[in-house]
Amino acid sequence: MSAPTAEGTRHAPLTRDDDKLLLHLLSLTTAGPLEGTPNGEVRLWEAQRAYAEAARAFGFTVEWHGVCAAEELTDEQVPAAVRAAIARDPEFLRVQPSLVLRLGPELPRQSTVMFNVHMDTVAGRQPVKLDGDTFFGRGAIDAKGPAVALLAGIRAAAAEEPRIGTEIGVLIQVVSGEEGGAMGVFGTRPLVEQGYTGRLNIFCEPTRGRLLTRSTAAMTARVQVDGDDAIDDAPAAGHNASVLLGHLAGHLALTLPTQAGNGQVCVAGLQTGPLHNKVYGSGQLLLNLSYGSAAEGAALEKALHDEVRAGLTGFRALFADSTLLAKTAADSALITRVDWLKRRLPTLDAHDGWAEELLTGRVGLPRWPADLPAFTCDAIWTAGLPGVFTAVLGPGGLEANHAHADSEFAERAELEAFAGDVAGLLTAFAATAHTELL
Numbered sequence: 001m002s003a004p005t006a007e008g009t010r011h012a013p014l015t016r017d018d019d020k021l022l023l024h025l026l027s028l029t030t031a032g033p034l035e036g037t038p039n040g041e042v043r044l045w046e047a048q049r050a051y052a053e054a055a056r057a058f059g060f061t062v063e064w065h066g067v068c069a070a071e072e073l074t075d076e077q078v079p080a081a082v083r084a085a086i087a088r089d090p091e092f093l094r095v096q097p098s099l100v101l102r103l104g105p106e107l108p109r110q111s112t113v114m115f116n117v118h119m120d121t122v123a124g125r126q127p128v129k130l131d132g133d134t135f136f137g138r139g140a141i142d143a144k145g146p147a148v149a150l151l152a153g154i155r156a157a158a159a160e161e162p163r164i165g166t167e168i169g170v171l172i173q174v175v176s177g178e179e180g181g182a183m184g185v186f187g188t189r190p191l192v193e194q195g196y197t198g199r200l201n202i203f204c205e206p207t208r209g210r211l212l213t214r215s216t217a218a219m220t221a222r223v224q225v226d227g228d229d230a231i232d233d234a235p236a237a238g239h240n241a242s243v244l245l246g247h248l249a250g251h252l253a254l255t256l257p258t259q260a261g262n263g264q265v266c267v268a269g270l271q272t273g274p275l276h277n278k279v280y281g282s283g284q285l286l287l288n289l290s291y292g293s294a295a296e297g298a299a300l301e302k303a304l305h306d307e308v309r310a311g312l313t314g315f316r317a318l319f320a321d322s323t324l325l326a327k328t329a330a331d332s333a334l335i336t337r338v339d340w341l342k343r344r345l346p347t348l349d350a351h352d353g354w355a356e357e358l359l360t361g362r363v364g365l366p367r368w369p370a371d372l373p374a375f376t377c378d379a380i381w382t383a384g385l386p387g388v389f390t391a392v393l394g395p396g397g398l399e400a401n402h403a404h405a406d407s408e409f410a411e412r413a414e415l416e417a418f419a420g421d422v423a424g425l426l427t428a429f430a431a432t433a434h435t436e437l438l
Contacts, residue, residue, distance in 0.1 A: 010420030012156035014412060019130060021054050022148040026128040026137030032096050034081060034180030035123035042095040044176050047119050051174055055101050058155050059165055063100040067093045068186035078185045079342035096176040098187045100196050107169035112198035113429055114171040116188060116378060117147040118178035122404045133412035141401035145410035146204040146394045146418060153422025161427045168430045171196055183345060184378035192381045200355060200429060201390040203379040206403060209417060211359055212368035212392040213350040215379040216263060218290040219297065219343035221304050223248055227281035227335040239328045239335055241283035242272045244315060249285055251311035259303040262292035290376060293347050301343060308338055346383040348390060355389035358432055363424045394418060
């Protein structure tokens, strides 16, 4: 059972079985094919079954365990990389299942709390170990450690409050497709569309125990140049995509951030070719653009197109008389285009007086600082659902705990504090949810 510490923070302890479960999950390769993992090495089915077995020990049942259908993934919100992977490999989706667990009978949404946690990780392996009270391994903080702590918190709450699992329902979405740029389209999105949501929806991501009620989305633009190659003995005879795209990269890095609102501009990969004795006429520049609202996203999308045109105008003026680049300058607008690898995803900005008072007032969760940028996660897929409240909450920090890095770790104390937050949230919900319905 969870209990306040001397400082007033609730903790729900991890048991020896919890430790074994977490170490087992960390030992399984669950990075998906978008992270470069061969299909035969992706062990998400095994990891989710082990998690379901641990949850079954205190009353959870498997509501659903399967994969998204390819025909659900053809719209413009689906990243191009996902669509290309499905077309290239029929096994792509079959190794990336998601799991839904339910505690108690199926109850109305108003009496249900949903937790979402992703079992997939980024690529890369590191030694798995428990060193004193520190867990090391890929996914320790993002998000296998939080997943195990979540079970500990629900277990503690159910032991403390008998209405949890009888009058109060609990759902857990254990998803794939959070990492690798998939944006949750074959994990969280279809589960939300199937109605596996609650009055409260908590997405378990590292927030240092702070309640984050916002989530940005991101779109990826590709600036493509399709011109003629040239040999190094006659470099002016072709189009120089390297110089053109380099110029556009610098222009966009200078001008777009001022138009990004609450989002971020990432001028990312630029590819033309690897050789020193050739002029490459074709290439691409990638940009990842985050935004905090649909209006910001639309404005940033328009700004990108406007600034590419402005950059091309500047390039023509700068290099019109260049012996080396006159052809590229003259044809720059004809050989350059912009397309989108993903765009127009929803964003989250949740407001609900009752829920926020419950979580910050009664449970005592600190708020995410208003001046600190939010980040992108699967919580975006609950945006716009009527009568629900969604927040992001979890132990540790992405940077502080070296998420996505070789030394990723999670401290027992921070996992147990998160478990205590989960227990406090559920018991408070059980005690107060009925008043909202009066």
